[in-house]
Amino acid sequence: xxxxxxxxxxxxxxxxxxxxxxxxxxxxxxxxxxxxxxxxxxxxxxxxxxxxxxxxxxxxxxxxxxxxxxxxxxxxxxxxxxxxxxxxxxxxxxxxxxxxxxxxxxxxxxxxxxxxxxxxxxxxxxxxxxxxxxxxxxxxxxxxxxxxxxxxxxxxxxxxxxxxxxxxxxxxxxxxxxxxxxxxxxxxxxxxxxxxxxxxxxxxxxxxxxxxxxxxxxxxxxxxxxxxxxxxxxxxxxxxxxxxxxxxxxxxxxxx
Amino acid sequence: xxxxxxxxxxxxxxxxxxxxxxxxxxxxxxxxxxxxxxxxxxxxxxxxxxxxxxxxxxxxxxxxxxxxxxxxxxxxxxxxxxxxxxxxxxxxxxxxxxxxxxxxxxxxxxxxxxxxxxxxxxxxxxxxxxxxxxxxxxxxxxxxxxxxxxxxxxxxxxxxxxxxxxxxxxxxxxxxxxxxxxxxxxxxxxxxxxxxxxxxxxxxxxxxxxxxxxxxxxxxxxxxxxxxxxxxxxxxxxxxxxxxxxxxxxxxxxxxxxxxxxxxxxxxxxxxxxxxxxxxxxxxxxxxxxxxxxxxxxxxxxxxxxxxxxxxxx
Numbered sequence: 001x002x003x004x005x006x007x008x009x010x011x012x013x014x015x016x017x018x019x020x021x022x023x024x025x026x027x028x029x030x031x032x033x034x035x036x037x038x039x040x041x042x043x044x045x046x047x048x049x050x051x052x053x054x055x056x057x058x059x060x061x062x063x064x065x066x067x068x069x070x071x072x073x074x075x076x077x078x079x080x081x082x083x084x085x086x087x088x089x090x091x092x093x094x095x096x097x098x099x100x101x102x103x104x105x106x107x108x109x110x111x112x113x114x115x116x117x118x119x120x121x122x123x124x125x126x127x128x129x130x131x132x133x134x135x136x137x138x139x140x141x142x143x144x145x146x147x148x149x150x151x152x153x154x155x156x157x158x159x160x161x162x163x164x165x166x167x168x169x170x171x172x173x174x175x176x177x178x179x180x181x182x183x184x185x186x187x188x189x190x191x192x193x194x195x196x197x198x199x200x201x202x203x204x205x206x207x208x209x210x211x212x213x214x215x216x217x218x219x220x221x222x223x224x225x226x227x228x229x230x231x232x233x234x235x236x237x238x239x240x241x242x243x244x245x246x247x248x249x250x251x252x253x254x255x256x
Numbered sequence: 257x258x259x260x261x262x263x264x265x266x267x268x269x270x271x272x273x274x275x276x277x278x279x280x281x282x283x284x285x286x287x288x289x290x291x292x293x294x295x296x297x298x299x300x301x302x303x304x305x306x307x308x309x310x311x312x313x314x315x316x317x318x319x320x321x322x323x324x325x326x327x328x329x330x331x332x333x334x335x336x337x338x339x340x341x342x343x344x345x346x347x348x349x350x351x352x353x354x355x356x357x358x359x360x361x362x363x364x365x366x367x368x369x370x371x372x373x374x375x376x377x378x379x380x381x382x383x384x385x386x387x388x389x390x391x392x393x394x395x396x397x398x399x400x401x402x403x404x405x406x407x408x409x410x411x412x413x414x415x416x417x418x419x420x421x422x423x424x425x426x427x428x429x430x431x432x433x434x435x436x437x438x439x440x441x442x443x444x445x446x447x448x449x450x451x452x453x454x455x456x457x458x459x460x461x462x463x464x465x466x467x468x469x470x471x472x473x474x475x476x477x478x479x480x481x482x483x484x485x486x487x488x489x490x491x492x493x494x495x496x497x498x499x500x501x502x503x504x505x506x507x508x509x510x511x512x513x514x515x516x517x518x519x520x521x522x523x524x525x526x527x528x529x530x531x532x533x534x535x536x537x538x539x540x541x542x543x544x545x546x547x548x549x550x551x552x553x554x555x556x557x558x559x560x561x562x563x564x565x566x567x568x569x570x
Contacts, residue, residue, distance in 0.1 A: 014386040118504065122385060122386055155437070161347050166436070179504065219393040223389065229550070250532070
C-alpha cells in the first residue's frame with residue numbers, strides 16, 4: 001500500500017492582481033488560494049489511496065500566511081500535513097523550496113510516491129517537482145495525465161510535444177500532474193470540519209538546521225502590459241461591415 | 257573557453273537557440289557550444305549556423321526516454337563550466353532544464369521572454385508571473401546562468417559557408433530505470449495552432465457543442481485554424497487540449513486572432529500576447545478581452561458570427 005506525499009503551494013490569487021500607478025502591481029488586498037495545479041496533485045493522491053489504500057500526506061513550505069492553506073489542503077482528503085514554515089519562507093525560489101522539501105521528506109516521511117502539480121499558478125516556473133526528484137535521487141515523470149500502480153511500479157502517461165509517452169518507473173518516484181488528470185473534488189462543510197481535526201506537523205527553519213541561499217536575484221517586477229487600444233464596434237450591419245473593413249485593411253486575410 | 261551552451265530536444269528549436277546563443281557569445285567574446293542528437297552531418301549543420309563546438313549526443317536504446325541524457329549533459333556541463341546554458345522550453349526541455357539545474361546547483365529562469373547581457377557581462381532576463389499579469393526581471397548569481405527559451409522566440413540561424421568547428425561524440429547514457437512502453441501521436445482532428453497564421457478561438461460564451469460548427473465556419477471562411485479556451489477543452493471536453501490556448505496550454509503567435517465568446521482571463525490572454533492583430537466578439541462590454549484587443553464587436557455572438565461570415569463572404 002503506497003505512502004503518498006502531495007506537495008502544494010498557497011499562492012496569491014492572480015484574479016485579485018491589479019496594476020497600480022507607475023506600472024507596479026498592488027498585492028495588498030490580494031486573496032490567497034491553493035495553487036490550481038496542486039489541487040489536481042492532491043486529488044490524484046487521494047484517488048490512488050481510494051484504489052490502493054496507503055496514506056496521503058500533504059506538505060508545504062511557506063510563511064505563516066499559509067496556515068489557511070493547510071486546512072484547505074486537508075479538506076481535500078489527505079489525513080496529515082507537514083507545515084514547514086518560517087517568516088523567511090516568503091517568495092522562495094525553486095532551488096530553495098526543492099532543497100527544503102527534500103530535506104524534510106527524506107528525513108521525516110516514509111514515501112513511495114511524491115505528487116506535485118505541473119507548476120504553481122503564481123510563478124509557474126515548473127521546477128520544484130523535477131528539482132525535488134533530483135535532490136532525492138528518485139525517478140521523475142513530469143506532465144502526467146494518467147497514473148496507476150502495478151507490481152510496485154508506476155505506469156504513467158505523460159504529455160510530450162509529439163503526443164503521449166506511456167512510461168513505467170520503479171517506486172519510489174515523483175510525478176508532476178497536468179490539470180487534465182482529474183477534476184478535483186470541491187470540499188464540503190463536513191470536509192472542512194474534519195480538516196481542522198487532522199494532525200499537522202510543524203517544522204521550523206530552526207529544526208532544519210541548514211541554510212538555503214537564493215541563486216536568483218529579483219531585479220525588478222512590474223505589471224505586464226497586455227493592453228491594446230481597442231476600437232469598439234456595435235453589432236449592427238454597418239458595424240459588422242466596418243469591422244470587416246478594419247480587418248481587411250490589415251492585409252492578413254488571403255483573398256485568393 | 258566554455259562560453260555559451262545550448263540544447264534543444266528538437267533540431268528546429270536548436271536552430272533558434274543558435275541565433276540567440278551566437279549573439280550572447282559574441283557579446284561576451286566567447287564560444288558557442290551546441291548539444292545535438294544526430295550524426296556528423298547534423299553537427300556540421302549546427303556549425304555552419306553558428307556553433308563553434310558540437311557535443312553529439314548518442315542515440316538512445318529501445319525504450320530509453322530522452323530524459324536519460326540528463327546525467328550525461330549535467331556531467332559535461334559540470335566539467336566544462338559554461339557561463340550560460342540555454343535550453344529550449346519544449347515540454348521535455350523544461351523538465352530536463354530543471355533537473356540539470358538541480359544537478360549543477362544553479363539558478364534557472366523558466367520561459368524567458370527577454371534575455372540580455374548587462375555592462376558587467378551578466379545575464380538580465382525577464383519572465384511572466386501571476387498568470388501573465390506581471391513581469392519579473394531576474395539575474396542568476398550561480399554558474400552556469402541557466403534559462404529556458406520558448407519555441408519561436410527567435411528566427412532559425414541561417415547557414416554560412418566558411419564556418420569551422422569541433423565535433424565531439426559523447427558516450428551513450430546509462431539506462432535510468434524509466435522505460436518507455438508506448439508512444440502515441442497527437443490526438444486526431446487538431447491542426448497545429450502554434451503554426452497558424454489566423455486563429456479563431458471559441459470561448460465559454462459558446463453554449464452548446466453543436467454551436468462550434470458556427471465558429472468552425474467562421475474559421476473556414478478566414479482560412480483559419482480553430483482553437484479554444486480552457487473551459488472548452490478541459491471542463492466541457494468539446495475540443496482537445498491540443499487546441500487550447502493559454503498558460504499551461506499553447507502559446508500562439510498568429511497574425512490575426514479572433515476570440516468568439518472569449519472573456520479574456522489573464523491565463524488565456526498571456527497565450528495570445530504575441531498575436532499581430534487581436535479581435536474579440538463578446539456580449540459583455542466589460543469583458544477583459546476588450547482591454548487586450550485591437551478590434552472588438554460588442555454583441556451577441558449568435559447574431560454577430562453569422563452576420564460576420566456573410567459579410568466576409570461578400
